[in-house]
Amino acid sequence: MAAVSLTGSVMKFAIALFSAAHAPSSRRALLFAQAALAGGHEIVRLFFYQDGVYNAGASIVTPQDEQDLPREWRTFVSDHQLDGVVCIAAALRRGVLNDEEAQRYQRSAASVEAPWALSGLGQLHDAIQDADRLICFGGA
Amino acid sequence: MPKSLLLISRQAPWSGPSAREALDIVLAGGAFDLPIGLLFLDDGVLQLLAAQDARAVQQKDLSANLQALPLFGVEQLFVCADSAAERGVAPDTLALDDVNVLDAAQIAALIDRYDQVITL
Numbered sequence: 001m002a003a004v005s006l007t008g009s010v011m012k013f014a015i016a017l018f019s020a021a022h023a024p025s026s027r028r029a030l031l032f033a034q035a036a037l038a039g040g041h042e043i044v045r046l047f048f049y050q051d052g053v054y055n056a057g058a059s060i061v062t063p064q065d066e067q068d069l070p071r072e073w074r075t076f077v078s079d080h081q082l083d084g085v086v087c088i089a090a091a092l093r094r095g096v097l098n099d100e101e102a103q104r105y106q107r108s109a110a111s112v113e114a115p116w117a118l119s120g121l122g123q124l125h126d127a128i129q130d131a132d133r134l135i136c137f138g139g140a
Numbered sequence: 141m142p143k144s145l146l147l148i149s150r151q152a153p154w155s156g157p158s159a160r161e162a163l164d165i166v167l168a169g170g171a172f173d174l175p176i177g178l179l180f181l182d183d184g185v186l187q188l189l190a191a192q193d194a195r196a197v198q199q200k201d202l203s204a205n206l207q208a209l210p211l212f213g214v215e216q217l218f219v220c221a222d223s224a225a226e227r228g229v230a231p232d233t234l235a236l237d238d239v240n241v242l243d244a245a246q247i248a249a250l251i252d253r254y255d256q257v258i259t260l
Contacts, residue, residue: 018260050161050260090161121168129143129174134256140150140158 011041014131016124017052019138021069026055029137030073037080045083045127048116052138053091056084059111077115085127088118144175146254149184153202154194159187162260163205170212177216177254178209179247180239185223188234203235210238218242218250 013036019025036043048056055073062068077084098118102110128134147166151158169176180188187202194201217239224231231241251257
C-alpha cells in the first residue's frame with residue numbers, strides 16, 4: 001500500500017478509543033486528535049467503547065500534580081465542538097451514566113454530561129462510513 | 141459502496157466483556173447491512189470451542205451470539221490456523237459452521253482487502 005501524506009489534503013478521521021482514562025493509549029488518542037485538527041484535518045466523530053467510556057467520566061478525580069485526562073478530553077471536545085459519543089451499552093455496564101440513564105435505572109449519581117452523548121454502536125459504524133480513516137486506540 | 145470493516149477478535153470468551161463487546165460491533169454492523177468480516181485470532185479462537193459451559197463460570201452463553209452472525213448477514217468468518225493449533229483447537233470441531241481457516245499469509249492478504257480494521 002502506498003504511503004498516505006497527511007499534509008497534502010484534508011482527511012476525515014473517525015477516532016475510536018477502547019482504553020481507560022489512565023492508560024497511555026488514551027493519552028495518545030487525545031494527542032492524535034489534537035494533532036489532526038492542528039494539521040487542518042477533520043474529526044467526524046470520537047467514539048468511546050469498552051473501558052474507553054471512562055474517559056468521558058465526570059466523576060474521575062485526578063491528583064493535582066497529575067494529568068487530568070477526562071477533563072482535557074472534555075475541554076478539547078467542547079472547544080472544537082466535536083461529536084463525542086460514548087457507547088451506551090458499554091457505559092451502563094461500567095456505571096458511566098448521564099442524568100437520563102441514572103433516573104431510568106434509579107441510580108443515585110450521574111457521571112457523564114455534555115459535551116458527551118450516550119448512543120449506540122450504530123454511531124461507530126456511521127462514523128466509519130463517513131471517515132477516510134478509522135484510527136483506533138487502546139484495542140487488544 | 142459502503143466501506144468494509146474487519147473485526148479482529150483476540151480475547152478469550154470468559155476473560156471479561158471484551159469478546160462479547162467485539163461481537164456486538166460485528167452484529168451491529170450486520171444489522172446495518174454493512175460488509176463486515178470477523179477474524180478470530182490468538183485467544184479469540186477459544187470463543188469457537190464447542191460445548192462450553194458458561195454457567196460454570198456464572199456467565200451468559202456467548203455461543204448464542206455467535207450463532208446469530210449468519211442471521212445478521214455476517215458470513216465472512218475467519219479463524220487463524222496457527223492460533224488454533226497453538227491452543228489445541230481442532231478446526232473441524234468449531235462451534236461455528238463455514239469458518240475459513242487461514243494461514244499467516246492469507247491473514248495478511250485478508251487485512252489488506254478491508255477498508256477499516258478494529259482489533260479488540
